Amino acid sequence: MFQLFSADTGHAGWFLEHAWLIPVVPGVAFWVIILFGKRLPMKGSEVGLLSMATSLVLAAGTAYQWIQRVDDASSGESGRGVAHGASTLLHSALETEHGVYTQPVIKSWTWWQSGGLKFSIGQHVDGLSVMLLLLVAFISLLVQIYSLEYVRGDRRYTHFFAALTLFSAGMLVMVVAENMVQLILGWEIMGLCSFMLIGHWWEEEANSRAALKAFFTVRVGDVGLLVGTAILFGAMGTFSIQGISLKALDGSTSHTVLLMASIALFIACIGKSGQFPLHTWLPDAMAGPTPVSSLLHSSTMVVGGVFLVARLYPVFHTGFDINAAGQHFNFISVIGGITIVIAALLAFVQNDIKKVLAYSTVSQLGYMMMGLGVGAWVPAVFHIFTHAFFKCCLFLCAGSVSHTGSHHSFDMKKDMGGLFKKMPVTGVCWIVSTLALCGVPFVSGFFSKDEIIDNAHNNHYAVFWIIGLGGAFLTTAYMTRATYLTFFGTPRGAAAGEHAHVAHSGTEDDPLDADALSPEPADVHDPAFAMARALDIEAPDYAVARAPAGSHGTVALLREEELVAAAAHDHGGHAHDDHAHDDHHAPAHGFIVKTDSPALLTVPIMILAFLAVISGYLNAAPFKIEKFNEWVAPVSGVFFPELAHATFKWVNALPSVLLVAAGFAVSLFVCKAIYNEAPSALKGLTRRSRILGALHAFLVNKYYLDFLYENVIVHAIAHPIAQGAYWINQNVIDKIVNEVGINGRKSGQWVYRNVDQRVVDGAVNGSGTVARETGGALRPVQSGKINQYGALLFGAAAIGALVLVIVNT
């Protein structure tokens, strides 16, 4: 026992010591992909996959050793004598009145130095970062595997993998950040990569606009991060996260300063984590390829803001007086609460399956923020963990549906429906993840989301308790709608086997995937179709094979015998899930979908769905399992504020369970009425009722926030500013410049005449003249005659001798 506690952090274990390698590996891989990717056999994707796999292995090792460290620390508590108490202060565990605080493994190197100010870079590995390291590495790996198939043949395949890898690296840098500067570094890398990835298909103007919008909106918030960091540094004199936590809690920093810093930092989180009112970039970010959406919305990027709040929780806790007696509202929880409701409502009017999921993400991030705002740190962080799995799974399912089932369309109303029978694997995984998202008992979402709601109640935040419950109802309702539209009911559009482009060309929300990708217009497919008809091939066997990756979507119509062969190949011994990749587009173009997606798509989905079910059992309050709490949550003490925990009671969970059931029932009833062929009184209600119509329009227009930002704020503020700036430019600045120019020329001429010509030139010429005349006077001496030199020499010697004699006598 003594040996354990006398061990300093130098013996924390290899993986814990080298956790900084986890972001370094993908960072290096990014350069390898960028520089050599195109020459590699798999166009650089293998480097990305390998680096993420390495990161995952390292993260797993780190997690294992961290768990050991925590367990050792807590088991040592009882057996340790008083004598060793003092030494533990410096070492791996710190005993507080609430238990044993496991010291994070901190390393730091000087990054650069400027005027005595040291900026360091290093690692701060504790439960929170270990959890996120593992999560990010794992999700990134699965997403990259999925992308192998999803973006196959893309024109910027290599760049896609490079950006994806750098993106993960950015998140990992931020997660292990030892200080605020490093955190900002990771934060900004992610911002950059999100721009690159959302605008991956930038040829479509909507995509590049979405990328710019995401970048600029997040940038608005980023100002807060810099300001907040500067305030904290100004007040505390340190960038180190541990130092900031310590000084936020020990009362050495004034409350006003902490409040200002918290507000500034939280503004950054609002931008990054898509909270109201800066959530508008998140749904537009769906313009990126689906794997990007999946990665962005599950474990990276948007979680960044939540992570920042969780990481600097002492600052926020003290700054906003969270859990102070008599407090019912604070900035974080209010923003979180608003976000939950408005995003959930918006999800009802979306036709694009990915946008439903995007608003769902916004809403769930609201839950996390609200959880942090009401003092439910562990449930909020646990919600990050569980949410990552089921949301990633849902996005990948959506991608799988569009890839295989709906001809690259994401429009639920036009191109989906009844897909469950055709895509059972995707369908089951979707439903499982949906259950987790809704918080159905015994699935992961229940254990995290209900805990947040429960803790809001327990910590006397009654309003947020009600908002949380309402959010649970809304979540279930809109997910039921999305599920119904996608997988049940009657097949429509592409899902029904109609030629997709009829519906597709009208889909303004969805400029994605194959059609955005292929340089030729969509109707190129039509002559192919006609030719296939002419060749008298039955529709199920009809196959238009895309030329393999590289020639970018050139549609090659196979000759008859090849078609037959291809059809035989497709119907032959191959299992559907791993049918040949070169003709993987054939089912999509083959109108009637009969197979689920290929294995590269379904396997990651299945893994994630499995985790969506079981990940909740790490911290299942109803079963008294609190492993997550034990491993991740820092024990309150000098580095972490004291938090209350609600004890789980089924009675408290009952309202949310009932509301989930109610949400399901109501939504199913409405969906059946509206989205079926049969006439119903509910159909066209928004057209008949003016109030409901107005509400619908209000939601469809996203509360007019985009309008507000782009037309009102930008126009009203930026336009007069531009006008004023122009006027000032013309009348003030230009005038000043002109006046300065004229006066400058005049004074220049004066200077030329008086100073330059007279003084300067005079001095130069004068000294020249003097030198010339001196030279002329002395020139006869240099006669070149030795006799004369001798005469001078001896004359001088004689004069010298004479002077010597006179002086001496």
Add this chain to the structure above:
Amino acid sequence: MLLNQFLLLGAVLFCTGVYGVIARKNAVMVLMSIELILNSVNINLLAFSLFNQNIDGNVFALFIIAVAAAEVGVGLALVLLVYRNRRSIALDELSEMKG
């Protein structure tokens, strides 16, 4: 006192030498005049050496003879080369260094 006569001889020789250096145009004559100057110094040194019963003067005189021999050697070599180039050893014609 014999010293005065020695010094007087030295002075006369010195003046003859200086005159020769300044007035003669023939380079060989100038060199010989320099020898006269050096030897006048030698006479002075030896006279003081005898007068003070000190051997240092003799040593200096020997050094000066050695240096003078070297100097004349180099000087005559230069004169020879100048003669080969210009067929003349008149010093007042060697005025290329005129400023």
